[in-house]
Each structure stands twice: as C-alpha cells, then as structure tokens.
Amino acid sequence: MPSEGEKEISPAYVASNSTWTTSSHSSGPDEKRRSALLPDCSKTEPLQSNRCASIESLDPSAPPAAIEEIQPIANDDDPVPEGGVTAWLQVLGSWVIAVNTWGIVNSYGVFQTYYERELLSSRSASDLSWVGSLQAALLMVIGAIAGPAYDAGYFREMLWAGLFLVLLGQFMTSLCTTYWQVLLAQGICIGIGCGLVFLPSAAILSQYFHKRRSFVLGIASTGSPIASAVFPILLGKLIPKIGFGWATRVLAFVMLALSVIPVLFMRLRRKPAPGQVRSLIDKSALRDVPFLLCMVGVFLAFLTIYVGFFYIQSYAIYFDIATVDFSPYLVTFLGVGSIVGRIIPNYLADKVGTLNVLLLSALISGVLCFAWIGIRSLGGLIAFGVLYGASSGAVVSVTPSATVSLTPNLAVVGTRMGMLFFSTGISVVVGPPIAGAIVGTNGAAGWVGAIAYSGAGLFLGGLVLLAARFVLFQQDRNWRA
Known part of the structure; x- marks a missing residue:
C-alpha cells in the first residue's frame, strides 16, 4: 500500500504509447x-x-x-497539482538537498585553498582538484543508478542513504590529516551520498508541477548558490578561530539540522506499477538524435564549468588581486550570481524553451571565461564572478529541465536523467584536474592556458546544443523546447 500522500499508478496508467492521436x-x-x-x-x-x-x-x-x-x-x-502545501514542501526539501549536495561541491574552492596552503601543502593543485572533481563526478555518475531506482519507486530509501553518507563524509572530513583520508571522506563518501539524493530530488518535482516545472526547479536549485555564498564565509571566519576540524564540524551540524526537512516531508506522489523491470539505459534514447546531441553538449560544458569555482581563489592570490583573507568572498560572488542565474533563466525556460536557454547560457559562459584571461583587478574579478555565476548557474539548473523536455515518456525520465548525469560525471571528474595540470608550474602562461581551456569547453558545448536545437526543429518545426 502506498504511504499517505502517494498514489499508485496502475499498469494501465503506466503503459506507454508512441502515437499521440485519438x-x-x-x-x-x-x-x-x-x-x-x-x-x-x-x-x-x-x-x-x-x-x-x-x-x-x-x-x-x-x-x-x-x-x-x-x-x-x-x-x-x-x-499535476501545480501547487498546494504538499507540492511546495517538495520544493523546500529539494532546496535543502541542493544545499547539502551542490552547495558543498561548489564550496570546494575554499577547501582547496586551505589544503594548498596548510593541511596538504605538499600535494600539487592537480592532486587536490581530484577531491572536488571526484565529489562532483560521483554526484553525477551515481545518477545512472539513482535514476532507474527513482523510476522504480525507491525514493525514500535513497533519501535516507544519501543524506546519511553526505553527513558521515562531512564529519569524517573534519578528522582528516592525510590526502587519502580527504579523498575517501570528502571525495568518495560525500560524492556517493550526493549522487543518491540529488537526481531523485529534482525528478520528484515533475510529479507536482508541469506548467511551472522549470521555474520551481530553478527555485529549488538556488539552494546550491546560497550555500556556496554562505559556506565559504562561514569557513573563512571559523577556521582561524576554532581550527579546520571544528569549522568543518559546525558546517556538518548545520547540514544535519537542514536534513530533517526532506526526511519529514518529501514523498512520491505516484508510485510505479509493481513488477516493472527498470533498465539502466532507455534504449529509445539511443535513437533520439536531439537527446544524444544534448548529452554531448552538456558533457563538453561540464568538462570545464567548475574550473572557475575551483581556481578563482588561487588565481586571485597568485596575481595579488586579493588577499588570502578576502579570497573566499570571490566564491561567494560566484554564488550570488548563481542565485539570479537559477531563477530568471528557469522562468524564461518555461516561456521560450529549456534547450534554447541552456545553449545560450553555455555560450555566454564560454565568452565570459575568455574575458577572464585579461582580468587583473579586484573589481573586474568580482564582476566576472557575479556574471559567470549567473550564466554557469543557468547551465547547471536548466539541464534537468531540458532532459525532461526531451523525454516523451515521463515514466523513464529518471533513467534518461541518469544516462545524462553519468556521462556528465565523467567529464566533471577529469575537467578540473586537467586545468590544474595546465596551470602546474607554468606561471602566468599556465593560468592563461587553463582559463582558455575552460572557455573552449563551454563554448563548444553550446555549439553542440545549438545543433541539437536545429535537429529538433527539423523534426517538429517548433523552436520552443
């Protein structure tokens, strides 16, 4: 029997049909x-x-x-109810999960700077980037399992397991003293936990909203930039006063308190029919050219999208643009810009099409990265942080909506999200370390190369998404998708 607030879909309801005529x-x-x-x-x-x-x-x-x-x-x-207390509680729960997942991932720049200068100063920037990259990659890659599991009705089980691993990893990070310990606790444990909860928390909103789906996804995703604006300041203030260990534990206790909200209120509205076998791959997607092009475009964009988040602090310190004390605020400016980038573009996506907003955001992000190459002033770097935070935030937050819009059968939306997230996770795990290797010990030339690499990935991704847009137009003669 489904729990309160959930409705079971009969086999007749779940059955799919590719013909849309009466x-x-x-x-x-x-x-x-x-x-x-x-x-x-x-x-x-x-x-x-x-x-x-x-x-x-x-x-x-x-x-x-x-x-x-x-x-x-x-x-x-x-x-779909399109609102009501229960529906908006799902949005609140999804917002909290965004805080505890992408909020932590996007705040890794603060940890990386501390590791480079204090705890793990003997390790290279590329080595340290693997921790943040692995965290973000597992968040994506685990989606290949979490998506079909969500479609099969295991939302609550993944919610409990994922939040437990995220909190466990955060508390264990506070005890770490060596590189391999940080890699296991912060990279792997938190990464797996994030992967189990993030995709289902985004997918569940499609059960409660349709007409405003992109908009509410944007609202929920603001948890990430708000966290990435607050967490760096919190850590920057606490580490000098109480030490890295207790500063990290304070952050973990904040996350623990917030986790009560999704645990209490988030529920599936509809359960799948019993006995359905779920595959890790939606075979129809392999023949869907627009969806495949979207996967390639998002792969390229996410290959380099986090270079700015991971390296803006180190860049500012290297070129004497900002002091060590002020540099964490640059990550905060990225987060502030991302808040705007997750609300306005998602609102527009419901009006003009998710794929259109996604490709434009990727192209703008690439152009901004190329502009970053010439910035040597604090004001310019702050402006870049706000603008890049907005455009890159749109890329991250609109991607799930674009996946839904390219999925004709919503019974497999979790599976398609998992496929896209898996491929994206591969790009996230290798992208920032490549940038770190380019920086290396090459001085200013290394920084120029790494930033140009970041811009190239985003711009090429935008061009591939534009190709997907043209193919989709050829199929349905409709620019809005």
Whole structure:
C-alpha cells in the first residue's frame, strides 16, 4: 500500500504509447460515457501525453471500471497539482538537498585553498582538484543508478542513504590529516551520498508541477548558490578561530539540522506499477538524435564549468588581486550570481524553451571565461564572478529541465536523467584536474592556458546544443523546447 500522500499508478496508467492521436470508436451510450470521462487528447502537448497514450492503449470494449482505473489524479486537463502545501514542501526539501549536495561541491574552492596552503601543502593543485572533481563526478555518475531506482519507486530509501553518507563524509572530513583520508571522506563518501539524493530530488518535482516545472526547479536549485555564498564565509571566519576540524564540524551540524526537512516531508506522489523491470539505459534514447546531441553538449560544458569555482581563489592570490583573507568572498560572488542565474533563466525556460536557454547560457559562459584571461583587478574579478555565476548557474539548473523536455515518456525520465548525469560525471571528474595540470608550474602562461581551456569547453558545448536545437526543429518545426 502506498504511504499517505502517494498514489499508485496502475499498469494501465503506466503503459506507454508512441502515437499521440485519438482512436476513433463507435458511438453509443458507453462511448458517450467514455468521452465524458476522458480528456481531449487532440489538444494534449507531448510532455502531457502519457495519460492520453495510456487511455488509447485500452481495449474499447473494457468496462467503465477500467477507465476509472487510469484516473488516479483528479484534473482532466492537467493531472499535476501545480501547487498546494504538499507540492511546495517538495520544493523546500529539494532546496535543502541542493544545499547539502551542490552547495558543498561548489564550496570546494575554499577547501582547496586551505589544503594548498596548510593541511596538504605538499600535494600539487592537480592532486587536490581530484577531491572536488571526484565529489562532483560521483554526484553525477551515481545518477545512472539513482535514476532507474527513482523510476522504480525507491525514493525514500535513497533519501535516507544519501543524506546519511553526505553527513558521515562531512564529519569524517573534519578528522582528516592525510590526502587519502580527504579523498575517501570528502571525495568518495560525500560524492556517493550526493549522487543518491540529488537526481531523485529534482525528478520528484515533475510529479507536482508541469506548467511551472522549470521555474520551481530553478527555485529549488538556488539552494546550491546560497550555500556556496554562505559556506565559504562561514569557513573563512571559523577556521582561524576554532581550527579546520571544528569549522568543518559546525558546517556538518548545520547540514544535519537542514536534513530533517526532506526526511519529514518529501514523498512520491505516484508510485510505479509493481513488477516493472527498470533498465539502466532507455534504449529509445539511443535513437533520439536531439537527446544524444544534448548529452554531448552538456558533457563538453561540464568538462570545464567548475574550473572557475575551483581556481578563482588561487588565481586571485597568485596575481595579488586579493588577499588570502578576502579570497573566499570571490566564491561567494560566484554564488550570488548563481542565485539570479537559477531563477530568471528557469522562468524564461518555461516561456521560450529549456534547450534554447541552456545553449545560450553555455555560450555566454564560454565568452565570459575568455574575458577572464585579461582580468587583473579586484573589481573586474568580482564582476566576472557575479556574471559567470549567473550564466554557469543557468547551465547547471536548466539541464534537468531540458532532459525532461526531451523525454516523451515521463515514466523513464529518471533513467534518461541518469544516462545524462553519468556521462556528465565523467567529464566533471577529469575537467578540473586537467586545468590544474595546465596551470602546474607554468606561471602566468599556465593560468592563461587553463582559463582558455575552460572557455573552449563551454563554448563548444553550446555549439553542440545549438545543433541539437536545429535537429529538433527539423523534426517538429517548433523552436520552443
């Protein structure tokens, strides 16, 4: 039996159909009753069509009870509630998870600077980048498992396990004294925990919102930049006063208190039909050219998108642009810009299309990175941080919405997200260390090369996403997607 607040989807409801047209049946009393009960599928948009496709797959001679079985949700025109206390509590829970996952990942620049100067000063910048990269990569790669598990109804199990691992890793990081300990606790333990909870926390919002899906995803994702604005300042103030260990534990206790919210309130609204076998790969995606191009474009963009977050502090210190005490605030400026970049672009995405906003954000991010090469003043670096935070924040936050918009059958949306996140995770794990290797001991030339590499990945990713946009237009003659 589903728990309170959840509704079980019958096999008839989950059944998929690739034809979006309405079947014609003979007239009669039963057919008139059927017409009164069923929505007008001729006016249904592709992403709202799962219900209509399921209706059309029913035997016309089925008794009325079979029709009522496919209506576990009330509204004929839109089965999604689009609001209400329960729906907005899911957004709040997703916001907290963004704080505890991407918020920590995006704050790694503060840890990297401390490791370089104090705790692990004998290790190279490239070695230390592997910790943050592994953390971000596992967040993505674990999505290949978390996506199908979410589709199969294991949301609560992943929520508990993921939050436990994130908190365990954060507390263990406070006790670390060697590189391999940091790699295990901060890189692997936190990374796996983040991967188990982040994708499901984003996917669940599609059960509560449709028309404003991108917008609410944007609101939920603001947890990440807010955390990346607050956490660096918190750590920067606490480390000199109480030491690295207790400063990290204070952060862990804050995360523990916040974790109560998703544990108490987040619930699946609909459960899949029992007995369904979930695959790690949606085979239909392998024949979907726009989706495949989107995967390639996002892979290239995420290859270099975190170079700025990981290295802006070290860059400012190397060129004497900012003091060691002020440098953590540069990560904060990135976070402040990202807050704007996760709300406004996602609002626009619901109006003009998610893929359009995603490709434009990637192109702008690439151009900003090229502009970063010539910045040697504090004011210029702050301006870059705010602008790049906004554009890169849009790339990160719009990507899940774009994946949903390119998934005709929402029953496999978690699986497709997992496929995209897995490929993206590979790029995230190798991207920043490559930048660190380019910087190396090459002085100013190394910094120019690393930043140019960052801009190239984002700009090329934007061009591939533009190609996906053109292919999609050729298929449906519609620029909005």
